[in-house]
Amino acid sequence: MRLLLTLLLTAASLHATTYYVTVTGLGGEPDYEQHFAMWAKDIEKAVKTSPDSKVETLVNATREQVRATLDGIAKQAKPQDAFVLMLIGHGSFDGYEYKINLPGPDLTASELATLLDRIPASRQLVVDMTSSSGGAIEFLRKPNRVVIAATKNGTEKNATIFARYWVEALGDPAADSDKNDVVSALEAFRFADKKTVAFYESQNRLATEHAVLEDTGKGEGVRAPSPENGEGMLAAQFPLLRIGATAMAAKDPAKLQLLAKKDELEQQIDKLKYEKAAIPPDEYKKQLGALLLKLAQTQEEIDK
Amino acid sequence: MRLRTILPAILCATAGLTGQTLAPTLAQAESLWKQHRYVESNDAFRALVAAHPRNAEYRVRWGRLFLERFNAPEASKLFNEALEIQPKRADALLGMALVAADGFEAQATHFARQALEADSHLVDAQELLARLALEDNNPAKAAEEAHKALAMSANATEAKAILATIDWLNDKPDTPWDPHEGAAYETAARIFVLNRRYEEGIKLFRKAIAAQPDLWSAHSQLGINLMRLGHEEEARTELELCYENQYRDAATVNTLRLMDSYKNFVTYKTDRTVLRLHKKEAELLHPYFEAEMLRALATYDKKYDFKLDRPVQVEVYPDHEDFAVRTMGMPGLGALGVTFGYVVAMDSPSGRPPGTFHWASTMWHEFSHVYVLNMTNFRVPRWFTEGLAVHEETAVSPEWGDRLDPHVIMAIKDKKLLPVAELDRGFVRPEYPTQVVVSYFEAGRMCDYIDREWGWPKLLAMIHDFAAGASTPEAIEKELGIKPEEFDRRFMAALTAETKKTVDGFDKWRDQLKEVAAEYKAHNYEDMIRDASAIRDTYPDYVETGNVYQFLADAYLAKGDKKIAIGQLERYAREGGRSPDTLKQLATLLEEAGNRKEAAEVLDRLNYIQPIDEDLHRRLGDLWLSLGNTAGAIREYQAVLAKAPTDPAASHFNLAKAYRTANRPDAAKDELLLSLESAPGFRPAQKMLLELSK
Numbered sequence: 001m002r003l004l005l006t007l008l009l010t011a012a013s014l015h016a017t018t019y020y021v022t023v024t025g026l027g028g029e030p031d032y033e034q035h036f037a038m039w040a041k042d043i044e045k046a047v048k049t050s051p052d053s054k055v056e057t058l059v060n061a062t063r064e065q066v067r068a069t070l071d072g073i074a075k076q077a078k079p080q081d082a083f084v085l086m087l088i089g090h091g092s093f094d095g096y097e098y099k100i101n102l103p104g105p106d107l108t109a110s111e112l113a114t115l116l117d118r119i120p121a122s123r124q125l126v127v128d129m130t131s132s133s134g135g136a137i138e139f140l141r142k143p144n145r146v147v148i149a150a151t152k153n154g155t156e157k158n159a160t161i162f163a164r165y166w167v168e169a170l171g172d173p174a175a176d177s178d179k180n181d182v183v184s185a186l187e188a189f190r191f192a193d194k195k196t197v198a199f200y201e202s203q204n205r206l207a208t209e210h211a212v213l214e215d216t217g218k219g220e221g222v223r224a225p226s227p228e229n230g231e232g233m234l235a236a237q238f239p240l241l242r243i244g245a246t247a248m249a250a251k252d253p254a255k256l257q258l259l260a261k262k263d264e265l266e267q268q269i270d271k272l273k274y275e276k277a278a279i280p281p282d283e284y285k286k287q288l289g290a291l292l293l294k295l296a297q298t299q300e301e302i303d304k
Numbered sequence: 305m306r307l308r309t310i311l312p313a314i315l316c317a318t319a320g321l322t323g324q325t326l327a328p329t330l331a332q333a334e335s336l337w338k339q340h341r342y343v344e345s346n347d348a349f350r351a352l353v354a355a356h357p358r359n360a361e362y363r364v365r366w367g368r369l370f371l372e373r374f375n376a377p378e379a380s381k382l383f384n385e386a387l388e389i390q391p392k393r394a395d396a397l398l399g400m401a402l403v404a405a406d407g408f409e410a411q412a413t414h415f416a417r418q419a420l421e422a423d424s425h426l427v428d429a430q431e432l433l434a435r436l437a438l439e440d441n442n443p444a445k446a447a448e449e450a451h452k453a454l455a456m457s458a459n460a461t462e463a464k465a466i467l468a469t470i471d472w473l474n475d476k477p478d479t480p481w482d483p484h485e486g487a488a489y490e491t492a493a494r495i496f497v498l499n500r501r502y503e504e505g506i507k508l509f510r511k512a513i514a515a516q517p518d519l520w521s522a523h524s525q526l527g528i529n530l531m532r533l534g535h536e537e538e539a540r541t542e543l544e545l546c547y548e549n550q551y552r553d554a555a556t557v558n559t560l561r562l563m564d565s566y567k568n569f570v571t572y573k574t575d576r577t578v579l580r581l582h583k584k585e586a587e588l589l590h591p592y593f594e595a596e597m598l599r600a601l602a603t604y605d606k607k608y609d610f611k612l613d614r615p616v617q618v619e620v621y622p623d624h625e626d627f628a629v630r631t632m633g634m635p636g637l638g639a640l641g642v643t644f645g646y647v648v649a650m651d652s653p654s655g656r657p658p659g660t661f662h663w664a665s666t667m668w669h670e671f672s673h674v675y676v677l678n679m680t681n682f683r684v685p686r687w688f689t690e691g692l693a694v695h696e697e698t699a700v701s702p703e704w705g706d707r708l709d710p711h712v713i714m715a716i717k718d719k720k721l722l723p724v725a726e727l728d729r730g731f732v733r734p735e736y737p738t739q740v741v742v743s744y745f746e747a748g749r750m751c752d753y754i755d756r757e758w759g760w761p762k763l764l765a766m767i768h769d770f771a772a773g774a775s776t777p778e779a780i781e782k783e784l785g786i787k788p789e790e791f792d793r794r795f796m797a798a799l800t801a802e803t804k805k806t807v808d809g810f811d812k813w814r815d816q817l818k819e820v821a822a823e824y825k826a827h828n829y830e831d832m833i834r835d836a837s838a839i840r841d842t843y844p845d846y847v848e849t850g851n852v853y854q855f856l857a858d859a860y861l862a863k864g865d866k867k868i869a870i871g872q873l874e875r876y877a878r879e880g881g882r883s884p885d886t887l888k889q890l891a892t893l894l895e896e897a898g899n900r901k902e903a904a905e906v907l908d909r910l911n912y913i914q915p916i917d918e919d920l921h922r923r924l925g926d927l928w929l930s931l932g933n934t935a936g937a938i939r940e941y942q943a944v945l946a947k948a949p950t951d952p953a954a955s956h957f958n959l960a961k962a963y964r965t966a967n968r969p970d971a972a973k974d975e976l977l978l979s980l981e982s983a984p985g986f987r988p989a990q991k992m993l994l995e996l997s998k
Contacts, residue, residue: 174951179986194950202916204657269984285977292980293997296990303987 018082018239019073019121020047021056023066025089025130026101032159033060036088039167043086046170050242063107067115074118083121084240088163091130093154098135100128109139116140125185125238129163132156134212134221143217146185146235150196151209152221158208165195170241182242186225186235189213193223258302265295328352330362340550342373360386364395374553376403394423401432410735412436427453431462438495441685441728443470465491472508473499474773486516493525498732501682502529502645520551528559532630532644534617536563558629565626569619576601578617585622585654585916588946591939592915593620596664600671603700608675608764614646616674618667622652641666643673645682654916659883664912665704669693680771687727687747688770688779692763694748695755703880704912705748707845708803711738712745713810716803721746721796725776725788753795758784809842820855829859847881854886866893877906884914891923900927908936918944925958934966953983960992969996 022040027033037059044057054076056069070085077083090101099106116124124145128136135154140147150162169175169188176183177190193211200207212221215234225232269291276284328348336345349366356362367382383399390396401415413436419429430453438446446466453463464481465488471479472492483489493508509526512519527542540563546556570586572579577597581589597618605611621627630649631642640661641650648670653663672693676684697705715721720742722730727750730743754763762783769779777788784791800807816839823832833856840852847853853876860869873890881887887906894903904927910920925940941959949955956979963972973996979989 174954177951177953177983179953179983179989191950194948198918201654202658202914204655266984269981273981288981289973289977292977292984292990293993295984296980296993299985299987299990300994 016080016082017052017054017077018047018050018084019054019056019077019119020044020084020086021058021069021073022086022088023058023061023100025087025091026060026103028090028101032090035164036060039088039163042167043170046167047084047241060103062104063102063111064104066102066107066112070115070119074115074120077119077121079120079122081121082123082125082238083116083119084125084127085116086127086166087130087133089130090159091128091132091136092157093132093135095154098132098139098154100130109136112136113139113142116145117142123238125235125240127166129160129166131158131160131209133160137212137214137221141214141217141219144234145217146213146215146238147221148185148189148211148213148235149221150211152212152223156209160209161199162192162196162209162211165192165199168192168195173243176243182239184236185238185240186213186232188240189225189235255302258298262295262298262302265291265298269295330365334365337369342369342550345369358389360389360393360396363389364393364399367396367399371399371402371406376406379403392418392422394419394426394429397422398426398429398432401429405432405436408439408733410733412733425456427456427460428462430456431460431466434463434466435491435495436733438466438469439498440732441499443473446470461485461488462491464488468492469495472496472504473501484515486512486514486519486522488512489515490519490522490525493522497525497529499682500644500677500684502533504682505529506533518549520546520549521553524551524553524556528555529644531559531563532647534647536566539563555629562626562629573615574598576612576615578615580617580619582620582622582652585652585947588916588943589620589652591942592911593618593663593667596667596912597671600668604671604675607760608679608767610675610679612646612674612678616671617647618670619647619649620652621649622654624651624655627651627655641670643670643677645677646674648674653914658914658917659885662704662882662913663915665697665700665706668700668704669697672696676767679767683773684767684770685728685776686731687724687743687750688766688776690731690744691747691749691751692767694744695751697748698752703878703909705880706745707847707880708745708806708843709741709845710810712742713803713807713843715739715742716799717807717810721799723788723792724750724780724795727776749799750795753798754784757794757798805841806843806845809839813839813842817850817852820852821850824855824859827862829862832856833859844875844879847876847879847883849883851876851881853879853881854883857889866897870894870897877909882913884910884917884920887913888920888923895927900931904928904931904933904936915943916947918947918949922955922958925962929958929962929965934962937962938966953979953986953989955979956982957986957989957992960989964992964996972996 020043022043024036024040027036040057040059044055047053048055058065058069073083087100092099092101092106098109116126122144125148126140126145127148128140129150132151132154133149134151134156137147137149150160166188169183169191172191175187175191177187189211196209196211197207210223212223213225213231213235214221215225215232216230219231222229222231225235227233269288272279272284272287272291279287328351330352333345333348333352336348346366346369349362349369352362353359353366363382363386367379367386370376370379370382379399380403383396383403386393386396387400397415397419401412401419404412404415413433416429416432416436419426420433423429430449434446434449434453437449447470450463450466453460461483464483467481468479468483469492471481473496489508489512493505493512496502496505496508506526506529509522509529512522513526516522523542524546527539527546530536530542531539540560543556543560543563546552547560568583569580570583572581572590572594574594577594579590579594579597581593597616601612601616619630627649641648648667650663650666650670651661653661670693673689676689676692694705715738720736720739722743727743727747730739730746734740734743751763765783766779769782774782780786780788780791786794816835820832820836820839823829823835836852836856836859840856853872857869857872857876860866860872870890870893873886873893877887877890887910891903891906894900894906904924907920907924907927910917911924914920921940921943925937925944928934928940929937938959941955941962944955945952945959956975960972960975960979963969963975973993976989976993976996979986980993983989
């Protein structure tokens with residue numbers, strides 16, 4: 001089911017546009033300014049390679065610039081489009097309201113939510129990588145919108161490192177953990193979160209940020225999205241970045257039958273994996289090996 | 305698991321009175337104390353002090369209660385308050401001496417002498433002087449002080465204990481000074497433990513308990529030392545007994561907590577090794593640690609010409625606090641590892657900031673102790689066993705051991721190094737904060753010097769001399785043919801010559817390094833290269849943050865001269881640089897320059913420093929696979945998989961490639977299935993599966 005949906009979404013999204021907006025706020029110190037700008041630049045470089053992308057990068061942006069950019073996209077975007085907003089910088093939370101620190105007046109989470117609601121793109125992803133960003137979730141969450149925050153709540157106020165690894169996720173093929181040539185929002189989240197955790201462990205430092213993901217429109221955000229907690233389904237189907245040729249094959253009508261066969265095999269593999277605990281290990285290995293071999297042969301045919 | 309608390313909280317200074325309305329008397333407070341009703345006694349003392357704020361005696365007695373009940377900071381505070389009221393109060397000075405003695409502080413002797421000056425009949429202070437001298441490994445002085453105590457009081461049992469301990473340490477069991485008292489046996493036991501003679505210490509703790517069954521401090525120490533030697537069941541029984549009887553000092557409680565945490569550890573055994581690793585890193589560290597343990601044992605078997613009669617156990621703690629529990633109450637121990645006979649406890653590389661800890665160097669250091677302690681039956685001066693262990697660090701590999709650090713340079717400059725016959729003092733009771741570090745360095749260099757001038761057989765012969773009961777002067781005279789004073793003179797001359805350039809140029813180097821750093825920050829690379837090159841060889845051992853090699857490498861890279869940058873970083877590595885980022889930068893540059901073998905060697909060095917690094921293992925695996933070292937590649941790729949990699953599909957695939965190259969197709973296929981199970985559409989894995997299935 002998951003793979004079929006992904007394929008359909010992938011095919012449907014071939015003719016859609018993905019709008020990427022990256023905003024960096026005030027750094028406060030030269031080191032932060034430099035890093036924020038560098039990360040934004042790296043994001044721009046990575047997402048520009050994705051087909052049908054429209055990219056806006058606002059370094060050290062004012063509130064008015066952010067408003068104008070989002071209003072502009074609200075006028076252009078269509079329901080079948082996707083929209084990705086990435087926020088880098090320092091945030092604050094006073095117990096009631098989250099703000100991203102920008103030159104001049106800050107932008108609050110509720111203002112941002114209003115701006116996002118005006119964008120007709122039916123699939124939206126907001127990645128708030130600032131300190132205290134967890135405080136923005138309750139304002140930004142909405143059905144069909146994935147919200148990722150670098151901190152689990154508004155009280156994690158220290159400068160964050162999550163953005164560094166989010167940028168890496170967009171450039172490292174390892175982030176595409178299922179190797180389908182598409183880095184989904186969920187894959188990027190898991191990659192960046194794992195690297196962030198490893199960073200604090202390697203420095204032998206107490207972690208001061210705990211990234212969370214919310215995509216049900218009603219949750220608080222969770223550290224480990226899974227079917228058990230109901231989070232992550234939308235994020236898994238949100239193609240953040242295409243890095244290979246899978247999408248191109250779907251354009252060739254002659255290969256549609258093979259693609260259908262591939263999809264069926266993938267579903268069988270998924271089903272088998274789901275039943276793993278109930279099957280003796282040798283039998284599982286035998287069945288899995290046979291299915292994987294057939295899948296490899298089918299893929300070979302598709303690639304010809 | 306039971307929740308454990310540390311008793312000092314019970315004697316919290318903020319505790320209030322329990323409904324008493326009349327100020328109690330000192331006798332009442334003391335009586336409650338004797339009845340082990342500590343909380344009530346504490347309340348009574350508090351009321352007494354509140355009612356008589358200028359009474360120094362009440363504060364001293366209250367302080368002694370705190371000292372007995374594991375709260376030295378509060379005790380010290382009260383003794384100081386008493387001294388403010390009465391500056392030459394002998395019992396308050398004795399209290400300060402006891403607090404300092406518990407912490408192995410050099411001031412202990414000073415306070416004890418002051419106490420005796422204030423009251424020449426204070427036998428407790430005189431007995432303490434005897435104990436302190438023996439702890440400093442000065443038996444002649446200890447005997448002299450003990451006899452003075454006995455002259456003050458024929459019933460000075462602690463003094464008898466010291467005299468008896470001197471005899472027992474010299475393997476004379478039939479001493480005329482047997483104190484026949486539990487607490488006195490406990491004193492003797494503690495001194496045996498300080499001399500690392502744990503088995504004999506344990507026997508004396510048992511004797512103390514037999515003489516006084518409710519001596520909980522002895523029960524606690526018995527438990528801790530049994531645990532140190534790996535007798536965990538009996539250790540737990542003893543410590544539980546203490547806990548149940550309200551003896552809950554930090555050492556008892558923390559040791560019980562540590563033992564509770566053992567369920568989180570995994571044990572690996574071979575014929576010669578027992579390795580205990582925390583579950584969260586066991587699979588990753590196991591191959592590296594076990595291989596190094598076996599390599600060290602094989603090397604030392606030959607080098608020391610001695611065969612250990614049982615496996616060596618290594619415990620690796622990712623939480624430094626857990627490791628610290630193993631060393632509680634021990635003076636002058638290295639902060640990274642400790643040896644108890646056949647048991648070695650050490651930090652895990654994950655418990656230290658990256659680049660600050662060379663775990664393999666620590667392991668070889670501790671294994672040297674295992675040999676020397678067992679060869680001498682634990683009769684070896686501290687300076688010698690530590691010195692030999694430090695010597696071994698660089699004997700394995702020149703860049704392994706610790707470098708000449710600024711504290712040592714200052715100590716050489718200020719002529720603070722100790723004569724060989726007194727060097728133990730630098731480990732047990734340091735007179736300045738960095739003296740332990742300086743003493744490790746000095747002892748290590750002394751052993752280097754003996755090895756260089758007289759040869760390894762002489763060091764080996766000295767081990768046998770110590771085993772036969774020789775003192776440091778006796779061993780030096782016998783094996784080196786010179787008096788200790790002559791040895792000191794020659795050693796200092798050699799050390800001065802070796803370090804002269806650095807020591808003499810240190811102040812100037814420090815000032816110029818600041819200028820270099822400023823030039824670096826301003827991107828003024830031409831001037832920086834000139835100034836940094838001028839000072840680099842004044843202090844070549846400096847490889848810490850802000851070192852000249854890194855500055856120079858960055859500057860040359862900015863100028864586009866990779867070759868010279870590589871040269872600077874190679875020099876950094878040779879001089880013992882350990883920063884994972886810098887070494888990985890060097891590996892990258894070497895790889896870019898086509899020197900894959902050298903790049904792999906640099907990355908492999910990091911396995912001994914910071915092996916908990918997925919990127920390191922993946923890169924090294926790739927390099928080794930490309931260089932035909934399939935066994936190495938397999939190990940590295942397995943290490944990637946040992947700790948939930950970021951990209952499991954690619955990681956299993958890499959291991960499959962290595963197995964395939966090693967002509968192990970079945971293992972390769974297993975890994976391929978794991979790779980494709982994780983990512984069924986992973987093309988390279990699919991391709992290999994098709995090839996293997998033909």
